[in-house]
Amino acid sequence: MDADFDYATEFARLDLDELQRDLFAAMTDSQAWWPADYGHYGGLFIRMAWHAAGTYRIADGRGGGGSGAQRFAPLNSWPDNANLDKARRLLWPIKQKYGRSLSWGDLIVFAGNCALESMGFETFGFGFGRDDIWEPEEIFWGPEDAWLGDERYTGERDLSGPLGAVQMGLIYV
Template sequence: MSTSDDIHNTTATGKCPFHQGGHDQSAGAGTTTRDWWPNQLRVDLLNQHSNRSNPLGEDFDYRKEFSKLDYYGLKKDLKALLTESQPWWPADWGSYAGLFIRMAWHGAGTYRSIDGRGGAGRGQQRFAPLNSWPDNVSLDKARRLFVANQTEIWSENLLGRPVYPRG
């Protein structure tokens, strides 16, 4: 039997995707997605501690796969990416470093410490609503530069997938 205190317990509300009770509104917490859409089903809970949600698989050995990577070739490609200006989006003073720093800053700026969501780790800037936020204007050009300047997609190479020519 639950009491009204159990309903407002953050541990209980943080784990049950079907929680229909009230939510503790602490001062200074800000407006959360849950405040706007209180009946939203929390499907993210289905992925907690699951090996099936790991795209690399259980047997993936990061150290072994990284040792296969052509590190110096990657560095060379990144240097070219930063310094070779493109006609469709000219580099500022011969370098795209500022644009990439801005993209990283905006990606990291989406992280919310209150619930651990957001951040740069999942590449969410590519998708709505982040890609249409006024703060992120022109960051689509930075993402396009990664594909325009590469002859290989390094992540595919790192994961042992076939390498297809780009461009």
């Protein structure tokens, strides 16, 4: 983005009702290249929003759903983010339609919110205002010596904890 870009100004031009209608329509528009489960992408969009939020680090404030970082490496290739590229691809026509008026951060999280609403869950509103990052360097997680390393384990390697907790961060265990 250019230096004088102001997301709040661009966002003010957005028709939120139209955006919500577009998201609701996208959720039931099953694509041959990635068919919707039972005719609805709601679960996929909720998972995408959940995983975007799940990347937040308290230590330095990086990650999370607030910057659209999920579209960059290494987050987009983490094993627990498998197939979320399909969710972002499903949202791409909506992102193209609204352009600079809608950040990826807002779109990803709002898609999850709309998915809940479209399946009957009553939400309590939504807060927009997530500025996107535009360079993968802004999500630097430190050097990667080995992909999904497990150096913290030694000895006989008996399972003392749930299988998969090394990579999945205990979010599903």
